[in-house]
Amino acid sequence: xxxxxxxxxxxxxxxxxxxxxxxxxxxxxxxxxxxxxxxxxxxxxxxxxxxxxxxxxxxxxxxxxxxxxxxxxxxxxxxxxxxxxxxxxxxxxxxxxxxxxxxxxxxxxxxxxxxxxxxxxxxxxxxxxxxxxxxxxxxxxxxxxxxxxxxxxxxxxxxxxxxxxxxxxxxxxxxxxxxxxxxxxxxxxxxxxxxxxxxxxxxxxxxxxxxxxxxxxxxxxxxxxxxxxxxxxxxxxxxxxxxxxxxxxxxxxxxxxxxxxxxxxxxxxxxxxxxxxxxxxxxxxxxxxxxxxxxxxxxxxxxxxxxxxxxxxxxxxxxxxxxxxxxxxxxxxxxxxxx
Amino acid sequence: xxxxxxxxxxxxxxxxxxxxxxxxxxxxxxxxxxxxxxxxxxxxxxxxxxxxxxxxxxxxxxxxxxxxxxxxxxxxxxxxxxxxxxxxxxxxxxxxxxxxxxxxxxxxxxxxxxxxxxxxxxxxxxxxxxxxxxxxxxxxxxxxxxxxxxxxxxxxxxxxxxxxxxxxxxxxxxxxxxxxxxxxxxxxxxxxxxxxxxxxxxxxxxxxxxxxxxxxxxxxxxxxxxxxxxxxxxxxxxxxxxxxxxxxxxxxxxxxxxxxxxxxxxxxxxxxxxxxxxxxxxxxxxxxxxxxxxxxxxxxxxxxxxxxxxxxxxxxxxxxxxxxxxxxxxxxxxxxxxxxxxxxxxxxxxxxxxxxxxxxxxxxxxxxxxxxxxxxxxxxxxxxxxxxxxxxxxxxxxxxxxxxxxxxxxxxxxxxxxxxxxxxxxxxxxxxxxxxxxxxxxxxxxxxxxxxxxxxxxxxxxxxxxxxxxxxxxxxxxxxxxxxxxxxxxxxxxxxxxxxxxxx
Numbered sequence: 029x030x031x032x033x034x035x036x037x038x039x040x041x042x043x044x045x046x047x048x049x050x051x052x053x054x055x056x057x058x059x060x061x062x063x064x065x066x067x068x069x070x071x072x073x074x075x076x077x078x079x080x081x082x083x084x085x086x087x088x089x090x091x092x093x094x095x096x097x098x099x100x101x102x103x104x105x106x107x108x109x110x111x112x113x114x115x116x117x118x119x120x121x122x123x124x125x126x127x128x129x130x131x132x133x134x135x136x137x138x139x140x141x142x143x144x145x146x147x148x149x150x151x152x153x154x155x156x157x158x159x160x161x162x163x164x165x166x167x168x169x170x171x172x173x174x175x176x177x178x179x180x181x182x183x184x185x186x187x188x189x190x191x192x193x194x195x196x197x198x199x200x201x202x203x204x205x206x207x208x209x210x211x212x213x214x215x216x217x218x219x220x221x222x223x224x225x226x227x228x229x230x231x232x233x234x235x236x237x238x239x240x241x242x243x244x245x246x247x248x249x250x251x252x253x254x255x256x257x258x259x260x261x262x263x264x265x266x267x268x269x270x271x272x273x274x275x276x277x278x279x280x281x282x283x284x285x286x287x288x289x290x291x292x293x294x295x296x297x298x299x300x301x302x303x304x305x306x307x308x309x310x311x312x313x314x315x316x317x318x319x320x321x322x323x324x325x326x327x328x329x330x331x332x333x334x335x336x337x338x339x340x341x342x343x344x345x346x347x348x349x350x351x352x353x354x355x356x357x358x359x360x361x362x363x364x365x366x367x
Numbered sequence: 368x369x370x371x372x373x374x375x376x377x378x379x380x381x382x383x384x385x386x387x388x389x390x391x392x393x394x395x396x397x398x399x400x401x402x403x404x405x406x407x408x409x410x411x412x413x414x415x416x417x418x419x420x421x422x423x424x425x426x427x428x429x430x431x432x433x434x435x436x437x438x439x440x441x442x443x444x445x446x447x448x449x450x451x452x453x454x455x456x457x458x459x460x461x462x463x464x465x466x467x468x469x470x471x472x473x474x475x476x477x478x479x480x481x482x483x484x485x486x487x488x489x490x491x492x493x494x495x496x497x498x499x500x501x502x503x504x505x506x507x508x509x510x511x512x513x514x515x516x517x518x519x520x521x522x523x524x525x526x527x528x529x530x531x532x533x534x535x536x537x538x539x540x541x542x543x544x545x546x547x548x549x550x551x552x553x554x555x556x557x558x559x560x561x562x563x564x565x566x567x568x569x570x571x572x573x574x575x576x577x578x579x580x581x582x583x584x585x586x587x588x589x590x591x592x593x594x595x596x597x598x599x600x601x602x603x604x605x606x607x608x609x610x611x612x613x614x615x616x617x618x619x620x621x622x623x624x625x626x627x628x629x630x631x632x633x634x635x636x637x638x639x640x641x642x643x644x645x646x647x648x649x650x651x652x653x654x655x656x657x658x659x660x661x662x663x664x665x666x667x668x669x670x671x672x673x674x675x676x677x678x679x680x681x682x683x684x685x686x687x688x689x690x691x692x693x694x695x696x697x698x699x700x701x702x703x704x705x706x707x708x709x710x711x712x713x714x715x716x717x718x719x720x721x722x723x724x725x726x727x728x729x730x731x732x733x734x735x736x737x738x739x740x741x742x743x744x745x746x747x748x749x750x751x752x753x754x755x756x757x758x759x760x761x762x763x764x765x766x767x768x769x770x771x772x773x774x775x776x777x778x779x780x781x782x783x784x785x786x787x788x789x790x791x792x793x794x795x796x797x798x799x800x801x802x803x804x805x806x807x808x809x810x811x812x813x814x815x816x817x818x819x820x821x822x823x824x825x826x827x828x829x830x831x832x833x834x835x836x837x838x839x840x841x842x843x844x845x846x847x848x849x850x851x852x853x854x855x856x857x858x859x860x861x862x863x864x865x866x867x868x869x870x871x
Contacts, residue, residue, distance in 0.1 A: 234730045236722050239715055246710035253668065253699050254708070254773060255691045255723030314710030 088217035096269030104245035104313025112171035114293030146270015150263030179289025202282035245313025368526035375424035399573035403792030416448035417441030447520035619646035624812030652833030696779035700786035743772030764795030
């Protein structure tokens with residue numbers, strides 16, 4: 029069918045259809061405003077600086093992971109190992125910190141370890157020709173089992189109190205500290221989240237890698253025939269997601285100062301995928317925007333906060349992420365761009 | 368069955384795709400439906416086949432007004448639509464495909480495979496086709512798949528078959544066979560609506576014609592009362608200058624751009640040729656002749672053995688990227704599956720070749736890419752409004768122009784055009800032929816892979832005819848006739864020799 033063809037070809041693109049396109053391209057903006065309105069009606073103090081920065085801080089860990097996830101999903105893939113990656117990286121990361129007493133060495137370790145797991149995922153999928161769902165599921169269970177084994181059920185705790193070891197407080201500052209700009213407090217995690225999002229925005233829109241990701245998710249055969257290195261691109265998206273998991277683990281460990289092997293990062297994959305879905309990224313790949321995911325993560329957190337305020341039991345969090353993914357994708361499909 | 372469509376209007380939002388069209392098919396009649404891409408043919412047929420309802424107008428079957436609400440309902444009324452893209456499940460076998468969605472059940476709700484296979488065999492016998500119902504569809508040739516599609520429409524009561532470009536994957540012999548089947552069914556009272564861009568086919572098989580342009584009915588009548596050029600003129604709204612191509616000049620130089628020595632690959636062997644700068648060589652052959660595979664191998668899509676030299680340098684690695692960096696470009700066949708990046712904008716589709724060959728900077732310069740697009744737009748007279756729209760918003764011909772632009776912007780010296788005008792309207796086809804010749808004039812070395820004689824005749828300096836994976840003959844421009852092409856494509860010239868060999 030050449031339905032939309034006629035509209036462009038004959039130059040009949042009218043205000044109505046342009047508006048429709050605008051809506052389908054920026055529907056996440058509409059939902060964002062809607063959720064802000066709901067949040068404001070529930071909590072009149074919603075727009076205080078403290079509350080806003082809090083939401084950013086709470087979103088930062090998932091936010092950093094979701095950036096990688098956007099890339100993976102735009103490339104037509106999926107990564108369900110991110111939660112388990114956070115568990116294993118933050119667990120071992122804390123061990124590295126306890127041993128070296130150096131938070132930057134720990135960050136280095138987290139990034140390298142994350143990139144390593146991600147690359148492993150990517151190689152299984154690109155070179156081993158495994159479906160992404162199966163490969164990352166296997167990696168997920170393996171990572172979780174390994175960290176459970178080393179943790180022996182107990183948590184990994186940053187050793188020493190504030191008085192004895194100075195690095196303890198330094199590390200705590202990563203997630204809890206802030207800088208003052210013009211009298212306003214900007215928490216570090218908020219800054220990290222925004223900078224990472226900006227960086228990903230540039231990568232996706234303005235670099236060859238970004239174009240290759242969209243091309244791959246759009247049509248793998250055409251992408252290959254137009255000179256895209258499909259294997260490399262696939263490995264790259266998973267490596268980058270692993271790298272982001274490493275980065276997120278560092279912040280995560282700092283926020284908690286003790287991570288439990290069995291529950292750390294659990295359901296992070298669901299939260300990240302939910303954020304990407306609300307952000308308007310096509311689950312089939314090829315289409316999606318970083319700004320969408322950025323707002324998606326924040327929307328997701330606001331919804332969570334509303335539910336907490338409404339005293340919905342925390343055990344139901346998984347069900348809520350599930351419901352949000354279903355709703356977001358259903359809405360995407362209903363927008364009418366049936367392929 | 369007498370089929371009538373009166374005053375059909377189809378609006379897609381603000382766009383009127385079909386504008387008050389009256390259309391009728393008599394019982395046992397074969398009607399040719401013509402028009403350029405985007406003229407509204409498919410839309411009109413989709414209305415008839417129940418894919419979507421018309422905005423206005425009525426459909427009458429045997430004088431009775433009907434409302435088509437679904438494809439299934441249209442099928443029950445005896446209307447079958449064979450789409451251009453084959454809708455077969457490759458992993459199922461032939462009869463399972465035929466009965467898909469309408470399976471015959473035996474005792475206990477289990478599939479009655481025996482009965483289905485038997486009925487399938489009967490249909491094939493009626494069509495005079497030798498395909499085993501138990502074969503997996505994956506292993507069939509494209510032509511056989513097409514026949515399976517047709518068989519599916521004959522399985523149940525069927526009075527009207529709509530065929531949308533059924534011959535795009537068929538060889539001439541297979542087309543002839545298809546026509547025999549169509550005539551046979553016609554004698555049984557089945558009507559056909561035949562959509563094709565290939566004029567000779569329309570004139571061979573159809574009795575009446577309808578021409579659509581921009582959603583409106585431009586003309587209809589008996590095929591016997593009209594000429595090819597008159598119909599073409601109706602379709603595009605102006606006369607085409609066929610004569611432009613009869614005196615094609617040779618722009619070849621002494622410089623060799625591409626040399627193949629004893630290339631062997633998946634379904635071709637011992638291919639040797641020299642391509643000079645400014646020269647246009649066409650490769651032709653039947654679907655199974657290894658033509659497609661050779662095109663792929665010359666761009667590193669599939670591996671090959673033997674020696675291949677580009678601009679004097681041997682190709683060491685056979686990957687697509689290494690070919691691109693050596694200055695080879697390929698406009699692939701099957702634009703939809705292998706050419707367009709459907710979610711990407713027109714600009715990105717256009718720039719993808721540049722990104723992958725010459726982009727040195729870390730960041731893409733948006734303005735530069737916009738200029739690149741405008742350059743291609745002017746050079747190829749591309750019809751598009753907003754380059755940020757997805758490429759799927761363009762018609763087939765304009766999409767293909769973007770793909771051409773993608774490769775022109777890589778500044779390649781050797782250009783491979785693999786079936787470059789597949790499913791494209793006549794007007795755009797001619798533009799592409801002119802472009803190919805212009806590129807040769809500028810000193811590009813060009814290979815054209817095609818099965819269409821008129822296309823090859825318009826552009827080629829020489830034509831290599833393949834048969835069963837080997838070069839059967841090389842026709843010079845003087846020897847290039849439709850008859851010669853046919854003889855060598857089908858291997859008719861070899862029959863005598865083969866006989867000699869077996870007698871020894």
